[in-house]
Amino acid sequence: MGLDASVRCNCIQEGKARPHPFPGLLGFDEAGEPTLKGDRDTNLKLWLKHDKGYRDSCPHSGYLVEKRLGNTASVAYVRAFLANHSPNSFPLLLERVVSSGSHSGDWVAASDMPQLLTETRRLQGLTSDPLILQFTNDVVELGEASIATGNPIVF
Ligand SMILES: [Zn+2]
Incomplete structure (x- = not known):
């Protein structure tokens, strides 16, 4: 256990990252975390692609x-x-x-x-x-x- 902290980069929002696999579904929650719009539970496959797409999208893997x-x-x-x-x-x-x-x-x-x-x-x-x-x-x-x-x- 310990205390981890991070700040997201803005590469996707600024168009500097590889396009998200489903740009129409991409949203950001109140903490600035990338999220998918819609029902989370029935879209596990989309979520896995979203996570991988986000991790691979920019040199920071989404974190500045x-x-x-x-x-x-x-x-x-x-x-x-x-x-x-x-x-x-x-x-x-x-x-x-x-x-x-x-x-x-x-x-x-x-x-x-x-x-x-x-x-x-x-x-x-x-x-x-x-x-x-x-x-x-x-x-x-x-x-x-x-x-x-x-x-x-x-x-
Ligand atoms: Zn980045």
Whole structure:
């Protein structure tokens, strides 16, 4: 178990990727994840082609940035560091990023990135702890990709 985070690229939306196998069915859900319109359960074959088509469609395999932010223990370490320093200064990091070491299926919207980057850079300035610095470097990279694409950071 651990905390994984990613930001989608926009190659398909921008016409830079190989065409989707069923462009008329392609949609994007509220987290920016590519999805197929229609009944998911009866279209397993279409879904498998969709997944493969998406993976093969661009040099990023659909992801601009993918990071493992930590295992359960290292995420708990970051959370404790924030809580022990100045928890009120890091609401987004505490509540949406390191809230647990294994949350999944949720996201932080691109519109929240200015605040997330402010909190992350504040954290960077507090310590020379290599584990914290690695975490903050990864979050900054994810946040900058989110701003560049308009897509959320998805966990
Ligand atoms: Zn791409």
